[in-house]
Amino acid sequence: MESTNPEAEKYREFMEKVERTVYIDTLPPQANESVLKTGLDQFGDVKNISFIPNYMDPRNSMRCALVEMKDPNQAKNVIKTLTDSPFMIAGMPRPVRVLPAELEMFDDRPRKPGRKITFKWLEADHPDLKVAKDMKRAVVRHATEAALAHKQHLEEEEKLHKQQVEILKANYKKYEVVDGVISDGTAQRVAKRYGMRVADD
Amino acid sequence: MAEVDDPSRIEFQWLKKRGLGGKNHNIQFYESFIYDGEKYTLYDSVYMHRDNVDEPDIGKLVRLWEDPQGHKKCRILWYFRPWEITNYSRGETFPKNELLLAAGEGVGLYDVNPLEAIAGKCKVVCTSRDSRNPQPSKEEIIGADFIFNRAFDVGRCKIVEKMDDKIAGVETKLLFNKVGKRPIPSTITPSVENSKSSKDVLKNKECLKKRKLEREDTKPAKLPKPSPVQSTDERKRVDNKGPEAISIEERRSRWCEEQPWDQAMEDGYVNGSLVLLLNLDPSYTSDEVKELIKNALKENCSAKMVQRTAFSSPHFGQAFVNFSSKEVAGRVVVKLDRHCLVLPGGRPLVGRLASIAFKGKQSPFFGHFAIDKLKYQMQREKREAVSTSHCSQPNTIEHEMATEWALHQARVNLTWEAIHKQQGEELKRLRDRFKSV
Numbered sequence: 001m002e003s004t005n006p007e008a009e010k011y012r013e014f015m016e017k018v019e020r021t022v023y024i025d026t027l028p029p030q031a032n033e034s035v036l037k038t039g040l041d042q043f044g045d046v047k048n049i050s051f052i053p054n055y056m057d058p059r060n061s062m063r064c065a066l067v068e069m070k071d072p073n074q075a076k077n078v079i080k081t082l083t084d085s086p087f088m089i090a091g092m093p094r095p096v097r098v099l100p101a102e103l104e105m106f107d108d109r110p111r112k113p114g115r116k117i118t119f120k121w122l123e124a125d126h127p128d129l130k131v132a133k134d135m136k137r138a139v140v141r142h143a144t145e146a147a148l149a150h151k152q153h154l155e156e157e158e159k160l161h162k163q164q165v166e167i168l169k170a171n172y173k174k175y176e177v178v179d180g181v182i183s184d185g186t187a188q189r190v191a192k193r194y195g196m197r198v199a200d201d
Numbered sequence: 202m203a204e205v206d207d208p209s210r211i212e213f214q215w216l217k218k219r220g221l222g223g224k225n226h227n228i229q230f231y232e233s234f235i236y237d238g239e240k241y242t243l244y245d246s247v248y249m250h251r252d253n254v255d256e257p258d259i260g261k262l263v264r265l266w267e268d269p270q271g272h273k274k275c276r277i278l279w280y281f282r283p284w285e286i287t288n289y290s291r292g293e294t295f296p297k298n299e300l301l302l303a304a305g306e307g308v309g310l311y312d313v314n315p316l317e318a319i320a321g322k323c324k325v326v327c328t329s330r331d332s333r334n335p336q337p338s339k340e341e342i343i344g345a346d347f348i349f350n351r352a353f354d355v356g357r358c359k360i361v362e363k364m365d366d367k368i369a370g371v372e373t374k375l376l377f378n379k380v381g382k383r384p385i386p387s388t389i390t391p392s393v394e395n396s397k398s399s400k401d402v403l404k405n406k407e408c409l410k411k412r413k414l415e416r417e418d419t420k421p422a423k424l425p426k427p428s429p430v431q432s433t434d435e436r437k438r439v440d441n442k443g444p445e446a447i448s449i450e451e452r453r454s455r456w457c458e459e460q461p462w463d464q465a466m467e468d469g470y471v472n473g474s475l476v477l478l479l480n481l482d483p484s485y486t487s488d489e490v491k492e493l494i495k496n497a498l499k500e501n502c503s504a505k506m507v508q509r510t511a512f513s514s515p516h517f518g519q520a521f522v523n524f525s526s527k528e529v530a531g532r533v534v535v536k537l538d539r540h541c542l543v544l545p546g547g548r549p550l551v552g553r554l555a556s557i558a559f560k561g562k563q564s565p566f567f568g569h570f571a572i573d574k575l576k577y578q579m580q581r582e583k584r585e586a587v588s589t590s591h592c593s594q595p596n597t598i599e600h601e602m603a604t605e606w607a608l609h610q611a612r613v614n615l616t617w618e619a620i621h622k623q624q625g626e627e628l629k630r631l632r633d634r635f636k637s638v
Contacts, residue, residue, distance in 0.1 A: 039590025086603035093602035094568025104509035122541040132541040132549040161567040
């Protein structure tokens, strides 16, 4: 009787979907569905993609997505491949991060079969009132701590970003100089002077 | 109605364009659009859907636009229902179908809404004797869902007979009846002939009602098609059984689904009716949260569980709940703060007014560089790989940089692990102190 319960059946089906889905983040804002699909189709068959809206920090442009593959093996394969070597989607050089999806990441998750949420208002003289209040304060503090950590991480990212831009600029300059001496003939003249070959061939 | 058959797709199309506007000249204004087979034009009156409220609000479309993000918006100049202003109307009794146009300056004059919140067209006729107002025909008045001939000044909280030249930046003459759009019925019923003036019609509500009924009886042949959404009292009379009534409900529920939560949330935030709940079991669904609030706090709301990401706390879930007003939201927050609502698993619920900044500059995505900076590198390395998805090759500068990001990610992961471990332990210690929950 219980095994044929439609609610339980729906839940079980949903858990199967979770199994074959991967969570991807550190995606740039321009990584849309088609970009993501093209990028990941090489590791299996992408069945469905949904983005997780960022309501907690709408100004952060980083995107997170859930990508449903054909089966759990494909999902595992995606996670392994993309964790073993840096994989970039819609930009570089920051790689994406891939993790197994979890039930709580889905907006359309069904309710746990048979669950009934009970609740209790604590009276003013209830023995647990103090600890409940302590816990409420702790939860608020934890949320603040998390927000601070998040902010700090973003600052670190900005710093790394700037650093890399500088490195890249220096690199660019180096190539320019190299190209410059080759195209204006300086390299050839110097090579001739010292009796060296410079041609690539 | 036909649209009931196919609830999945609703036709939408902008029609006539107006100019561009906004700071960056990237907002396109419009004059009209088609939605679900109905044409809407500026200064039309519409029913506006509002969550948890049975009677729809009514307003006039005074501006229509689409922003660069593709959000379709409208500015609605409100009408007041007489019962909304009973505090200021000094016991005056109003004809049942009278509305008062919002005027003056202050809160409640107009609002910006997503276009999707429009629940249907509403026939509102202006019966003001004002010389600027093209006088309506008797048939128009009888065919109208509502009439208005006065305004309610939201700043002074007073009913005013004479309207200023401009209301909410719109020339008042545009807010009166439209010229040249009179529907001409093929026959005029004798009862209409009898009525002396529009005022008489209004004074005699019963008479009006009766005529409305007559109109319904004779509607197919003699009068123009009634508007899709009938006035509320008419709806009550058909007892929600007629085909019209069902389609209204259908239509509204579909609108309701369509209204993007994002927009509702942003509006809720602006209005102060949005609350963030913390310390929920992370596996709760949005519906369960909604039911919980209904059962425990006796308030209606729309709810959205925040979807977990790799950054979320594994110890508790969060949800946004949007109430019908700032007052309700305030009440809920105070109640949750002063008292303790304990949920299964020893979780006292925490509620805070949501303080998320929707507006403002979006932070850039760190870690991706513009292509031109990479031009040189590309020529030497892998030109074709610019923006396609790929694994980096170990002998490139790109790979080196990617590794730096991976390192950063690993560090971040460790920090989160440490934070969550410490927070989990603290919560567990607290939970162990519970005696009875």
